[in-house]
Amino acid sequence: MKAMVLTAPSAVILEEHKDPLPDSGESLVKVTHTGICGTDLKIFQGGIPVGYPLIMGHETVGEVVKAPTGADAKVGTRVIVDPVYYCGKCYQCRAGQTHICPNGGILGRDRDGGFAELVSAPANNLFPLPDGIDEAQAPLVQVLTTCLHAHRLADIFPSEAVVVIGLGVTGLLHIQLAKARGAYPVIGVTRSKWKRDVAEQLGADFTFAPGDDIIQQILDVTDGRGADLVIESVGKSVVLAQAMEMVRIGGRILPFGIYTDKSAELPFYQFYYKEIDIINARAAKGEDYPACLDLVRRGVVDLKTIVSHNMPMDKLGGALNMLENEEPGRLKIILDH
Secondary structure (H helix, E strand, O other): OEEEEEEEOOEEEEEEOOOOOOOOOEEEEEEEEEEEOHHHHHHHHOOOOOOOOEOOOOEEEEEEEEOOOOOOOOOOOEEEEOOEEOOOOOHHHHOOOHHHOOOOEEEOOOEOOOOEOEEEEEHHHEEEOOOOOOOOOOOHHHHHHHHHHHHHHHOOOOOOOEEEEOOOHHHHHHHHHHHHOOOOOEEEEOOOHHHHHHHHHOOOOEEEOOOOOHHHHHHHOOOOOOEEEEEEOOOOHHHHHHHHHHEEEEEEEEEOOOOOOOOOOOOHHHHHHOOOEEOOOOOOOOOHHHHHHHHHHOOOOOOOOOEEEEEEHHHHHHHHHHHHOOOOOOOEEEEEO
16 A cells, blocks of 8 residues: 655655554554644654654544444445544553553554555444545544543533634634533634634634733633633643633633643743643543534534645645644645545
């Protein structure tokens, strides 16, 4: 099969690669589309350590071409792949925390993933795509599951004020999910005017550019208290520090971005004085997939507006460069296989 193989940091090449051999209980999927995200970029740059060579890609949809006996997703079924695999035997798995199993991992990071013609995955990790969900947008559902998992932990109550800092792909999904949970106002913060416009199109009640008056602007639209929940969707410690200033006394912060900083300066006294709850979320659970597919099927969450580019698989290097350089007009990039 053809695959885009990461051979070293910042070195990815198209090459003929051996077909994956599914283990017992695994299915083989012919990949049709795979999304690219910030995690892929950090793996590519070397910020997230991996073993080489590696086929990246964890936002994958395709068609089942081989399945074990008794699998729910039969041969010929269109599916989205949950990239999180787990042992099912450890303490975390027995406690229902399969997504953080210490013996498991993620396709595209810990074993070969979806930037290839074929991928193997546990049969239980495949979820049929409902009719009406376009394969060219469906990889974004995997990203949505991680956002929904985080929202379930944050437990947003109707009429709570939610600030989302960073209006990239995950930030725009967070905006929509917060609105679906009944939050008000939902406030988006980014320096990009066109991203603020997209956020308002997707339901944000207010959007602001970061600046010296940003705290006052948030106070003005939250009856002077600050945000009940701040979702930091950038992944930079300096922005996490700003979130601590925006949140109300007794509020919550969801650091959703992936931080690779070795050190950081944070207003730790605010953390203590405000009694801030910091809620960390990693990956998603299998239960999040049917829920997210339903949200998309019913039109509660709009994926089409967020997908800005569809590119051939062999253009992975150029797509990663677009992410790295924050090319204007770029939101979600999905590779066609």
